[in-house]
Amino acid sequence: MSIGQKQRLENLRFYLYDRPLHPELFEIYHDDRIVKAAYEAQIWVTGCTHVVGFYRGGTSLVEVTAEADALLPQRGLLVQLPFRGERDHECKQSEGIKYMMSFQVETMSPAVYAKTHHDLAKAGARRGLFVPFPMWMTRSSLTPFSYIDYQAKPNELHVYSFHAFPEEMTVIRTQSIFELV
Numbered sequence: 001m002s003i004g005q006k007q008r009l010e011n012l013r014f015y016l017y018d019r020p021l022h023p024e025l026f027e028i029y030h031d032d033r034i035v036k037a038a039y040e041a042q043i044w045v046t047g048c049t050h051v052v053g054f055y056r057g058g059t060s061l062v063e064v065t066a067e068a069d070a071l072l073p074q075r076g077l078l079v080q081l082p083f084r085g086e087r088d089h090e091c092k093q094s095e096g097i098k099y100m101m102s103f104q105v106e107t108m109s110p111a112v113y114a115k116t117h118h119d120l121a122k123a124g125a126r127r128g129l130f131v132p133f134p135m136w137m138t139r140s141s142l143t144p145f146s147y148i149d150y151q152a153k154p155n156e157l158h159v160y161s162f163h164a165f166p167e168e169m170t171v172i173r174t175q176s177i178f179e180l181v
Contacts, residue, residue: 012083015064019076045131048163054178059095103174113169142166155180
C-alpha cells in the first residue's frame with residue numbers, strides 16, 4: 001500500500017531510519033539523485049511529504065515525513081516525532097555521519113499564508129524541486145505543494161523542505177544537515 005494520497009496534516013510524523021527504505025513503500029512524484037565522491041543521496045517527493053536518503057558505504061540515514069498510519073518498517077527506526085510546533089533532533093552514527101534536523105509547523109493568517117505560498121512557489125520555480133498537487137485542491141484557490149531545495153557539498157548535504165497545506169493555511173518546514181565527520 002502506498003502513502004502518496006493526500007496527506008492529513010494532523011496525522012503527519014517525522015521518522016529517521018538507519019537503513020535504506022524500499023521505493024515501493026511510497027508514491028514518488030519526483031526523484032533526485034546526488035552522487036558525490038564521499039556519499040550518495042536520494043530525495044523523493046512523496047506528496048506533501050518527502051524521503052531523503054543519505055548513504056556512505058554500508059551506512060545509511062533516511063529521513064521520512066509520512067502519515068502515522070503509513071506502512072513503514074519498525075526495523076531501523078531511530079526516532080518518530082509528531083509534526084507539532086518546533087522540534088530539533090541530532091544523532092551521530094558511529095560510522096561517521098552526523099545528522100541535525102529542525103522542523104516548524106507554521107499556521108498563518110490568510111494574508112500571510114497567501115504571501116508565503118506565493119513566495120515559496122516563486123522560489124521553487126527558480127531552483128530546487130517544486131511539485132504542485134492541483135488534484136488535491138478543494139475549497140482553497142491555492143495549490144498544495146512540496147518544495148525541496150538542497151545544497152550538496154563535498155562532505156555534507158543540506159536539505160530545506162516546505163510542504164504547503166492551503167486548506168489549513170499551514171506550511172511544514174524542515175531543515176536537515178547530513179555531515180561526514
